[in-house]
Amino acid sequence: MPVNRLCRLLAACVLWGLATLVQATVPVRVGGDPHYPPHHYLGVDGEAAGFDMAVLRGIANQQGLELSFEFGEWGRTLDRLERGELDVVPMFISADREQRFLFSKPFLRRSHLLFGRGGEWIDDPSQLAGRRVAVQFGGMAWEWLINERVDAELHPVNEESLVLAEVARGDADFALLPADIGQYAIAMQGLEGVEPVSAPWLERDYAFGINPARPDLVARLDAGLAHLEAQGEIQALRSRWLEPKAGRDDASWSSWWLLPAVPVLLAGLVYLVAGRRAARGRVGRRPA
Missing domain, CATH: 3.40.190.10 (Periplasmic binding protein-like II)
Known part of the structure; x- marks a missing residue:
């Protein structure tokens, strides 16, 4: 060589x-x-x-x-x-x-479920036309609804664990997210009245x-x-x-x-402490 x-x-x-x-x-x-x-x-x-x-x-x-x-x-x-x-x-x-x-x-192998309130059952994505649907921005449900050209009003949420809160507050009619994530969120966040309203979709x-x-x-x-x-x-x-x-x-x-609620809880605690200190100051003052 x-x-x-x-x-x-x-x-x-x-x-x-x-x-x-x-x-x-x-x-x-x-x-x-x-x-x-x-x-x-x-x-x-x-x-x-x-x-x-x-x-x-x-x-x-x-x-x-x-x-x-x-x-x-x-x-x-x-x-x-x-x-x-x-x-x-x-x-x-x-x-x-x-x-x-x-x-x-x-x-x-996982699938998604549609969650909602009021017992309205959804058999087909076409029934979501004109309805407000909460999804995680950039997630599988977001991608799928856009690719399938479902004529829904999408409400993007950054954290998938908080997607169901949109339904609980009435800011969305439905939420589409992985079935297991949805069931855990309902159990852990105590979201009463929010339940699956479709058969499994998006099995991937x-x-x-x-x-x-x-x-x-x-x-x-x-x-x-x-x-x-x-x-x-x-x-x-x-x-x-x-x-x-x-x-x-x-x-x-x-x-x-x-975790997402920690900043709000801390702000409320600071406000409460400040309010109590101000109240004690007013009580402690003698009239002129």
């Missing part, structure tokens, strides 16, 4: 080895929605939690991956993944998303969306998923996270929906 060709071959091998080493040591940047329990969310301690994150951590342990978490507003999270600013985000698979991201093998595979520039992660996530499945660990995680028992004692999980 000519010396020049041998040198080029050795240089290529060195570069490939360095690239592999860098990818193995650089943390995998994980994105998600901070308010999407029980699948993924930020707990009261600020740590990433939920079923998706438990599965991903299991894969990371098996594959020797280091994870870093950068949760944020959902639409922006998807844009960051497409630009390569994130590496992995759990999500529903759709035709549109397959044009933007790579995907691992699915590890769940659920998987890890992957940075298009990191095809190496597809094989590693798939290998990790296969290992966890073979060991029965994914089923155990499903039982723990997706089939919660009554009286669940996971404070991080059960307090997730209070």
Whole structure:
């Protein structure tokens, strides 16, 4: 073999080895929605939690991956993944998303439900024409209603966990969101009178969306998923996270929906304390 060709071959091998080493040591940047329990969310301690994150951590342990978490507003999270600013985000698979991201093998099959009040049953999306429908901005329901050209008045909400509150307040006639997220929100937020008003819609595979520039992660996530499945660990995680028992004692999980209300509660407390101090000042003053 000519010396020049041998040198080029050795240089290529060195570069490939360095690239592999860098990818193995650089943390995998994980994105998600901070308010999407029980699948993924930020707990009261600020740590990433939920079923998706438990599965991903299991894969990371098996594959020797280091994870870093950068949760944020959902639409922006998807844009960051497409630009390569994130590496992995759990999500529903759709035709549109397959044009933007790579995907691992699915590890769940999930569906959506329409929720409303008053017992009006909806058999077909065409019945939503002219009606106010709350959805998460950038979410699967938002994407589907637009692609299907459903003539509804969409009310976008940034946090899917708060979509049903639009119906409870009367600001929307219906809300379309994943069935499990809706049922958990009703139970945890005490949304009386809000109930499913359709059969399951939008049944889709659920998987890890992957940075298009990191095809190496597809094989590693798939290998990790296969290992966890073979060991029965994914089923155990499903039982723990997706089939919660009554009286669940996971404070991080059960307090997730209070987080958006914290600033309001603090402001009210400050106002109350200030009002009491002012009242004591008036009582303590003697008439001139």
